[in-house]
Amino acid sequence: MKRLAIDVQPGEYAVARLEPGAPVPGLDAPDGLVSITRTPAETSVICPAGLVPEGARVESGWRLLTVRGPLAFTLTGIIAALASELASAGVALFTLSTFDTDHVLVKDAELTRAVAALRAAGHEVAGAD
Template structure:
């Protein structure tokens, strides 16, 4: 796997679940990531913890790691490699991808271990 440059983003993130068909909340995080995914079974929101939608089932305490991009769509195995490296260190993760790059969320209590594992695998991690 190619050496990746990964940035640890500031602040706490939340993963929230709304009922299917629930209105998408107006989330404004000019300096943070917000992702809304809707399926027939649920609406999921990833956002800074302070913006978690009211009435949602919320899992907070996440930290966001972003692979510096943009990444070409032809690249393969990025999430697989990161997931494997973190799994070997006993770190659970939540992933998402955008047009330009990939993101990994790890629990706050696992952040130091995640950074250590990624560095040991040869990646550059900026905190």
């Protein structure tokens, strides 16, 4: 796996679940990531902790790590490598991808261990200190 440049984004993130068919909330985070995914079984929202939709079931306390992109669609194994490196360090993760790049969320309490594992694997990690 080639060396990746990863940025730890500021602030706390949350992963929230809304009921199937719930209206998609209009979330505005110009300096942060917001992801809304709807399936027949649920509507999931990843957003800064302060923007969690009312009435959602929430898993809070996440920190967002973003692989510097854009990444070519032909690249393979990025999430697999990051997941393997973090799993070896005992760090649970939640991943998502966008058109340009990949993102990994880790619990705030595990951020230091996650950053150490990624650096030990040869990746550049900025914004964690």
